[in-house]
Amino acid sequence: MAERRVLIVDDHPLFRDALKASLSTTFAPDRIGEAGSLDQLNGILEKDADYDLVLLDLKMPGVQGLSGLVYLRAQFPAVPVVIVSGTEDPAVIRRALDLGASGYIPKSTSAEQIRKAVGVVLDGDIWAPEAAAQISERDRENDELARRIATLTPQQVRVLMMLREGLLNKQIAFKLNVSEATIKAHVSAILQKLDVDSRTQAVIAAGRIDGDASA
Numbered sequence: 181m182a183e184r185r186v187l188i189v190d191d192h193p194l195f196r197d198a199l200k201a202s203l204s205t206t207f208a209p210d211r212i213g214e215a216g217s218l219d220q221l222n223g224i225l226e227k228d229a230d231y232d233l234v235l236l237d238l239k240m241p242g243v244q245g246l247s248g249l250v251y252l253r254a255q256f257p258a259v260p261v262v263i264v265s266g267t268e269d270p271a272v273i274r275r276a277l278d279l280g281a282s283g284y285i286p287k288s289t290s291a292e293q294i295r296k297a298v299g300v301v302l303d304g305d306i307w308a309p310e311a312a313a314q315i316s317e318r319d320r321e322n323d324e325l326a327r328r329i330a331t332l333t334p335q336q337v338r339v340l341m342m343l344r345e346g347l348l349n350k351q352i353a354f355k356l357n358v359s360e361a362t363i364k365a366h367v368s369a370i371l372q373k374l375d376v377d378s379r380t381q382a383v384i385a386a387g388r389i390d391g392d393a394s395a
Contacts, residue, residue: 184232187213191240202291217241238265245390251337253280275326283307326389339366
C-alpha cells in the first residue's frame with residue numbers, strides 16, 4: 181500500500197499536517213500530495229491525475245460544499261474522492277455518497293479510524309459513519325435536487341459555485357476566460373437543469389444540498 185498516492189485537499193496547513201501524520205503508516209511521505217484550494221487541486225490533477233485517493237474538505241477557497249465534489253467527480257471521474265469535513269449532518273453525508281464520494285470521514289474521527297476508513301476505500305469499498313443512515317422527508321427532496329446538480333457539466337458547476345459567491349456574469353467570464361455570452365448560456369442551462377426560475381433560486385438550491393440552514 182506504500183506505493184499508492186493520496187492527495188490531501190484542505191485550506192488549513194495544520195489539519196493537512198495532522199492528516200499526513202495519521203496516514204504516515206499507510207503512505208510513504210513522498211506519496212502524499214497537498215492542495216489548499218480547488219484551483220490548486222485542479223492544477224495538480226490536470227498535470228498528473230495518477231492518484232489513488234483524494235481527501236477533500238467541503239469548505240475552503242474555491243469549494244462551495246458538495247458542488248466541489250460534483251465538479252471533481254465530473255472532471256476527474258477515475259480518481260476516488262473521500263470527503264473529510266467538520267460537517268456531521270447525516271443528510272450531507274449520505275448526499276455526498278449519492279454524488280459519487282467513495283467515503284465520508286468527519287474531522288472528529290480518530291487517527292486509527294481514519295486509517296481504517298482509507299484502507300476500506302482503497303480496497304474498493306465505501307466508508308461512512310453509521311449516522312448516514314438517518315433520513316427525513318426533507319432529506320428525500322434534497323436528494324432529488326442533488327441528483328439534478330449531478331447532471332451539471334464541470335464548467336456549469338464552476339459557474340454555480342461563483343454564483344454562490346455573488347459574482348456577476350462579467351466577473352465569472354473574466355475568471356474563466358470566456359465570453360459573457362458563454363456564461364449567460366451556462367446560467368440558462370443551470371436554471372433549466374435545476375428546474376428553477378432565477379439565479380437566486382439556483383444559489384438557494386445549491387445551499388440546500390449542503391445542509392445550509394439558511395436555505
